[in-house]
Amino acid sequence: MTRFVALLFIAFAPIVTLAASAADKAFENLAQEYLDDLGNFSPVGATLVGDHRTDHRLDQVDAAAREHERELYQQYRKALAGIDRNKLSRANQVDAKLLQKQIESGLWSLDTLQEWAWNPLVYTNTAGSAIYGLVARDFAPLGERLKNVTARLEQLPRFLQQARESIQIPRVPKVHAETAVAQNQGLSSIIDLMVVPEMEAADRAALEAAIETARDALALHQNWLEEKLVPGAAGDFRVGPALFDRKLAFALDSPLGRKEVQARAEAEYQAVRNEMYNIAREVYAEDHPYTSFPDQPDEAFKQVIIRAALEKAYQQLPPADGIVEVAREMLQQASDFVVEKNLVEMPDDPVEIIVMPEFQRGVSVAYLDPPGPLDKGQSAFYAVAPLPEDWTEEQVNSFLREYNMYSIQDLTLHEGVPGHYLQLALSNRYPSTLRSVFWSGPFVEGWAVYAERVMIDAGYLDNDPLMRLINLKWYLRAVTNAIIDAAIHVDGMTEQQAMKLMIEGGFQEEREAAGKWVRAQLTSAQLSTYFVGYQEHIEMRKAVEKAWGKDFTLRKYHDLALSFGSPPVKYVRALILDEPIPE
Numbered sequence: 190m191t192r193f194v195a196l197l198f199i200a201f202a203p204i205v206t207l208a209a210s211a212a213d214k215a216f217e218n219l220a221q222e223y224l225d226d227l228g229n230f231s232p233v234g235a236t237l238v239g240d241h242r243t244d245h246r247l248d249q250v251d252a253a254a255r256e257h258e259r260e261l262y263q264q265y266r267k268a269l270a271g272i273d274r275n276k277l278s279r280a281n282q283v284d285a286k287l288l289q290k291q292i293e294s295g296l297w298s299l300d301t302l303q304e305w306a307w308n309p310l311v312y313t314n315t316a317g318s319a320i321y322g323l324v325a326r327d328f329a330p331l332g333e334r335l336k337n338v339t340a341r342l343e344q345l346p347r348f349l350q351q352a353r354e355s356i357q358i359p360r361v362p363k364v365h366a367e368t369a370v371a372q373n374q375g376l377s378s379i380i381d382l383m384v385v386p387e388m389e390a391a392d393r394a395a396l397e398a399a400i401e402t403a404r405d406a407l408a409l410h411q412n413w414l415e416e417k418l419v420p421g422a423a424g425d426f427r428v429g430p431a432l433f434d435r436k437l438a439f440a441l442d443s444p445l446g447r448k449e450v451q452a453r454a455e456a457e458y459q460a461v462r463n464e465m466y467n468i469a470r471e472v473y474a475e476d477h478p479y480t481s482f483p484d485q486p487d488e489a490f491k492q493v494i495i496r497a498a499l500e501k502a503y504q505q506l507p508p509a510d511g512i513v514e515v516a517r518e519m520l521q522q523a524s525d526f527v528v529e530k531n532l533v534e535m536p537d538d539p540v541e542i543i544v545m546p547e548f549q550r551g552v553s554v555a556y557l558d559p560p561g562p563l564d565k566g567q568s569a570f571y572a573v574a575p576l577p578e579d580w581t582e583e584q585v586n587s588f589l590r591e592y593n594m595y596s597i598q599d600l601t602l603h604e605g606v607p608g609h610y611l612q613l614a615l616s617n618r619y620p621s622t623l624r625s626v627f628w629s630g631p632f633v634e635g636w637a638v639y640a641e642r643v644m645i646d647a648g649y650l651d652n653d654p655l656m657r658l659i660n661l662k663w664y665l666r667a668v669t670n671a672i673i674d675a676a677i678h679v680d681g682m683t684e685q686q687a688m689k690l691m692i693e694g695g696f697q698e699e700r701e702a703a704g705k706w707v708r709a710q711l712t713s714a715q716l717s718t719y720f721v722g723y724q725e726h727i728e729m730r731k732a733v734e735k736a737w738g739k740d741f742t743l744r745k746y747h748d749l750a751l752s753f754g755s756p757p758v759k760y761v762r763a764l765i766l767d768e769p770i771p772e
Contacts, residue, residue, distance in 0.1 A: 194195055195282075199498060200362045207490060208709045211276075212272055212273050212277050212278055212281075212501070213272075213276075213278055213281055213315075214752075215270050215271075215272050216277055216281050216284070216285055217281075219265070219268050219269060219272065219288075220284060220288060221507065221624050222265075222622075223265055223288065224622055224623065224626070225349065226241075226261060227240055227626075228240060228242055228749060229257075229261060229582070229618050230258060230261065230441050231248050231315075231320075232244070232246035232247065232248055232320045233248050233315050233322065234248075234702060235317050236318075236319070236322040236323065236561075237322050237561050238561040238562060238563055238622075238625075239316060239328070239560065239561030239563025239564035239565075239567075240561075241329065241724070242565055243645075244323060244337040244341075244489070245336075245337045245340040246341070246344070247316075247319055247340075247341045247344040247347075247348050248315055248319075248347065248348065249313065249351065250315075250348065250351045250352055250355060250610055251351040251354065252303065252355070254351075254647055255299055255305065259299055259300070260298060262296050262299075263296070264430065265294045266289075266290070266293075269285065269288060269289055269292065274385050278515065279443070279764065279770060280621070280677070280764075282525050282754075282770045283624075283756055283764070283770060284621055284623050286760070286770070286772075287627040287690070287756060288622065288623065288627070288771060290439065291627050291643075293439075293736060294439040295653075297435065298441070298522050301435070302432060302436065305355050306355060306356065306357045306360055306367055306772065307356070307360035307361050307362070307365070307424050309352070309356055309361060309364060309366060309369035309414070309418065310368060310369055310372065310711065311364055312348075312349070312352035312356075312369075313372040313373050313376065314671070315348075316345065316349070316376055317372070317375065317376050317379060317554065318350060319341045319415075320338055320342070320376075320379050320380070320384065320486065321336075321379050321383070322548055323337055323338050323341070324338060324379075324383045324387070325383070325492070325570070326560060326564060326567040326568065327567075328365075328560075328564050328567055329615070330488065331387060331390040331391075332390050332694030332700070333636050334713070335384070335387060335390055335391035335392075335396060336391065336392065338384060338391075338396070339391065339392065339395050339396045339399045340368065340399075340402060342380075342399035342402060342403040343402060343403075345402070345404060345406045345407070346403075346405070346406040346409075349409070349410045349431065351408075352410075353410070353413055356418070358418055358421040358422065359421060359422075359423050359424065360416065360423075360424040360723075361418060361421075361422040361423075361424050362422060362424040362425060362426035362710065363419070363423075363424075364424075364426055364710045364711065365422070365424075365426065365537055365710075365711060366418045366419045366422035367419060368416065368707070368711060369409070369414055369418070370414045370415055370418075370419060370548075370567045370620045373407065373410055373414055373549070374411065374502065375413050375462075375547030376407055376728045377404065378546070378547040378581070379546060379547075379659060380400055380403065381599055381710065383398070385400070386720050388724055389550055392403060417687060425640050426710040426711075427511070427568075427677065427678045427679075427680065427681065428678050428713045429554065429678065430447075430679045430709060431676065432565055432680045432681075433447065433679050433714060434711055434715075435713040436444065436622055436713060437450075437675075437717060439674070439714075440475045440630055440714045440715065440717070440718060441630075441631055441714075441717065441718065441721050441757075441760075442757040443630060443631060443717070443721055443725065443757065443759065444756075444771075445615070446719055446757070447675050447679065447742060450671055450675065450720070450721055451671070451672065451676075452666050452669040453671075453677055453720075453724060454672045454720055457668050457720070458665070458668050458669065458672065458694065461661055461665045461668060462491065462665065462694075463491075463666060464497070464661055465495050465658060465661045465662065465696075466486070466491040466494060466495055466567075468498070468654050468657055468658045468661070469495040469497070469498035469499070469658060470482055471654060472498040472501060472654050472655065472658065473494050473497055473498055474743075475608045476501075478480060482575070484493075485721075487671075492693070493556065494697065495658075495750055499658065499659075499696060500657060500661070502593050502594075502595045502655045502658065503590045503593050504593075505593050505594040505595065506589045506590065506593055506594065507589065507592065507593070507594055507597060509576055509585055509589060510575075512573055513542055513543070513544060513573050513596070514573075515597055515600050516542050516573055516597055516600070516605075517542045518570065519597060519598050519601040519605075520540070520542065520571070520601050520605045520606060521549060523598075523601055523602055523605060523606045523607070523644065523649075524605075525643075526605045526644065526647070526649055527606055527607050527611070530647050530648075531641060531743075531744050532574065532647060532743055532744060532747060533589075533607055533611065533615075533744060534611075534615060534742070534744075534747075534748050534751075535606070535746035535750060536614035536615055537612060538566075538567040538568075538569065538610075538614040539567070539569070540568060540570075540610050541568045541570055541571070542570075542571045542572075542573065543571070543572050543573070544572070544573065544575055545572040545573055545574040545575070546572070552593070554573070554574050554600075554701075554704070555571070555573045555600055555604050555605045556572050556604065557569060557570070557571055557572075557574055557605070557608070557609035557610055557613070558570040558571075559609070559613045559614070559617070560630050562622050562625035562626070562641075563622065564588035569613070569614070571601075571604050571610065576588060581699075584700055585669075585690050587605070587698045587700040588698065588700040588701070588727070590698050591697060591698035591700060591701040594660055595655055595656050595659040596663070597663075597687045598649075598650065598656065598659075599641055599656075599659055599660055599663045600663075600750070602640060602641045602644050602649075603637040603640065603641055603663075604637070605637065607640040607643065607644065607747075608637035608640040609633065609636075609637050610643070611638070611640075612633065612636045612640070612751055612755070613755070614753040615748075615752070616751050616752075616753075616754050617753075617755075619753055619762060621754055621755035624754035624755060624756055624765045625754060625755065626752075627756075628714065628754075628755040629755055629756055629757040629758070630718035630722070630754065631718045631722030631754050631758060631762070632722055632725075632755050632757055633716070633722070633727060633759060634718045634719045634722045635719065635721065635722015635723045635724070635725055635726045635758065636664075636722065636726060636751075637719075638664065638667050638719050638720075638722065638723040639722075639723050639726040639727065641663060641664070641732075642660065642664070643747075645657050645660045646687045650689075662695070662696055664723075665694075665695050665696070666691075666695055666697065667719040667720045667723060668695075669690055669694060669695040669697075670705070670709075670716035670717065670719055670720060671693055671716065671717045671719070671720035671721065672690065673687050673690060673691070673709055673723060674709060674713070674714065674715075674716040674717045675717070677710070677713075678709075678710050678713045679715075682718070687697065687702075687705075687709065689705050690702070691705060691706075710711040720751070722758065725756060725758035725762075726757070729750070729758055729761065729765070730750075731760040731766055732748075732762065732766060733750075733762075733766065736766055749765060752763065753765075759771045
């Protein structure tokens, strides 16, 4: 999983017509205007992109601010409609489509989805990122950043008051309210762990006063969350078919709709389980060489053999308090392998493995947080969540079995190299900040799933069958993610049905499945991006292999595929194969 929010590229061919140049220039100006307006849409969002002109401001989130945001979107939609897309360069045709989608998605989110009214996590995430985004990376002198921290902390009471006035308590789903309770408590940890230790570099009196103000505001908000929001939350977390289908269309920007995704995922579900059985049978036969396997085993037999083979992988567990260090060692190992096999260019951008900030916990086990595209030279953070202190021994063991040493290898391939860290470091070299801001979830998440398979196919860990088996289990997770995403929000899948599919069908441990059930409720349409993106990356590679023939190499293909930024896969495919830019 990745979190990140994107200089404009205008490619002029020597023979471009004057009309096309005029259109490109008009679009260039409009795109730059939009980027310059990021701080007016969201000062915190601008900080995360690397535009630090509004670092001293905290977002306005009341009705007047929403109306202002709506007016901005409408102005840009009208201006974009006045540009002849047919006269744009191919690169700008792609960027224009991305800008249009962002505008339409923004307006739809404001007026139809309306998460501002029922999702309190919108506000806890913004408040946490407002401070974390200023102190986590040294893009400016510490004293300057702390001055802006002070300003934002002073504005926190106003921000949280606006949030409370915006939230319509009966519409809030219980799971969102309960998660907000935990995340709001985590906001104090940012102050305690990241701001207070740097006090000497700030105007101490002003910062101390701002911290006291912020603590009071957080305590007031915490009381409201616990005493008002949680008891009154009565909304349905299931968004329903109309909202889900539209949100999915924006999230995927793909020819595939909900029914096509479901059909593909269900077919792939069975195919992957069969592939897992074939590997598991070999693993099992090594330990039990006299076993006779039926020619046509039923599903119950396959289940037993796969579980028995997985148990061998589960014997290699990381220390409960040492997962971050293990991941750090594995990241170096994966990087060395990519270089040795010449699979793709290895960037030298800095990357750090960190403990996940508390305000971000509760949704995923790990994520890659790259620097904003304007924050050149800053570190990417591969964040790993620690085990909750209140877990029982049984729950800890369940988690460690799921995140055994093989699984942490796969996780590191996904989040680090050659997954998110490598892909984003290379893709963000493309000189269009617009593409970095409007990154495609399926491209980014799909690449990370694809990257796992590339490493396994290249013989990572000496072709260890247990590594391949765990990798298939992780891919099966992407498949079941896509199944439960729509099934929960559209078809009414229950918790018991979802848990059974993940645990029995997908071989996930109880802690992983329980966490995914919560995540599925909180993030409709996001869980489908992994599977859809992987499918699109595989299909694009096959098409390019066919077109290039004997000239195809993995290094050449991967470097080119990552050279166009992170737009939807369909656009990269069209650019590589010189096809018309798709709708």
